[in-house]
Amino acid sequence: xxxxxxxxxxxxxxxxxxxxxxxxxxxxxxxxxxxxxxxxxxxxxxxxxxxxxxxxxxxxxxxxxxxxxxxxxxxxxxxxxxxxxxxxxxxxxxxxxxxxxxxxxxxxxxxxxxxxxxxxxxxxxxxxxxxxxxxxxxxxxxxxxxxxxxxxxxxxxxxxxxxxxxxxxxxxxxxxxxxxxxxxxxxxxxxxxxxxxxxxxxxxxxxxxxxxxxxxxxxxxxxxxxxxxxxxxxxxxxxxxxxxxxxxxxxxxxxxxxxxxxxxxxxxxxxxxxxxxxxxxxxxxxxxxxxxxxxx
Numbered sequence: 001x002x003x004x005x006x007x008x009x010x011x012x013x014x015x016x017x018x019x020x021x022x023x024x025x026x027x028x029x030x031x032x033x034x035x036x037x038x039x040x041x042x043x044x045x046x047x048x049x050x051x052x053x054x055x056x057x058x059x060x061x062x063x064x065x066x067x068x069x070x071x072x073x074x075x076x077x078x079x080x081x082x083x084x085x086x087x088x089x090x091x092x093x094x095x096x097x098x099x100x101x102x103x104x105x106x107x108x109x110x111x112x113x114x115x116x117x118x119x120x121x122x123x124x125x126x127x128x129x130x131x132x133x134x135x136x137x138x139x140x141x142x143x144x145x146x147x148x149x150x151x152x153x154x155x156x157x158x159x160x161x162x163x164x165x166x167x168x169x170x171x172x173x174x175x176x177x178x179x180x181x182x183x184x185x186x187x188x189x190x191x192x193x194x195x196x197x198x199x200x201x202x203x204x205x206x207x208x209x210x211x212x213x214x215x216x217x218x219x220x221x222x223x224x225x226x227x228x229x230x231x232x233x234x235x236x237x238x239x240x241x242x243x244x245x246x247x248x249x250x251x252x253x254x255x256x257x258x259x260x261x262x263x264x265x266x267x268x269x270x271x272x273x274x275x276x277x278x279x280x281x282x283x284x285x286x287x288x289x290x291x292x293x294x295x296x
Contacts, residue, residue: 002288056086058095118150135160138173147184192207218266
């Protein structure tokens with residue numbers, strides 16, 4: 001049997017559901033400020049469900065996301081708030097989301113600018129997290145830039161790549177997922193994330209060819225709509241699937257484990273009930289759920 005690292009599930013969508021607020025372009029950042037303690041409650045529920053890694057609510061805390069808002073000058077304070085809410089959550093993964101917007105590799109700035117922008121926030125995370133998790137990486141250029149910046153902190157770096165929902169062998173940029181692999185020498189693990197579970201299954205087969213720990217965590221959206229790919233999108237442009245209950249999600253994840261994945265969890269619309277069922281299914285199959293083994 002296999003040792004499995006169980007990630008948590010989605011944070012932003014869970015916050016929106018619990019808060020009941022209308023989504024804004026600032027998404028999970030706004031909810032965190034308007035409802036202190038809610039992020040910590042979500043972390044606690046994922047921990048109780050069996051997750052051994054908790055991901056900080058910092059995915060969308062980036063200067064370009066805050067520009068033009070009332071929080072534009074609060075970057076450091078927002079990181080401090082998110083890290084404080086994650087305290088006591090076991091292994092902490094510091095999340096770095098995409099610059100510009102999710103699924104929009106065309107918005108990535110030039111390499112040197114992207115590296116500098118990412119390095120600033122990675123340096124805010126590094127002293128208080130166990131690893132850096134680069135999430136929803138949508139192109140080869142994005143992967144190169146965020147890995148370079150995060151690796152500079154000295155923390156282990158996991159890179160999570162988002163793929164086309166209709167072809168999990170291609171990044172959202174249209175490039176082949178396999179084209180990323182030669183640039184990932186400094187990554188400690190490779191994951192596929194924030195895509196349909198069917199696409200994650202395709203991506204897992206590609207990631208299995210690299211000589212690194214690998215895995216995946218899917219979202220539960222019907223599809224990424226054109227409305228969400230516009231300027232300053234809000235998550236109310238997306239619709240949750242009705243066929244991805246905890247049992248169905250666990251079945252997908254167990255297929256990933258059967259192909260060699262050792263890191264699994266959930267992304268948007270995959271909540272604590274999904275993670276709890278996945279934990280039960282993993283241990284019921286004879287596997288052991290563990291915390292990640294990280295360099296000391």
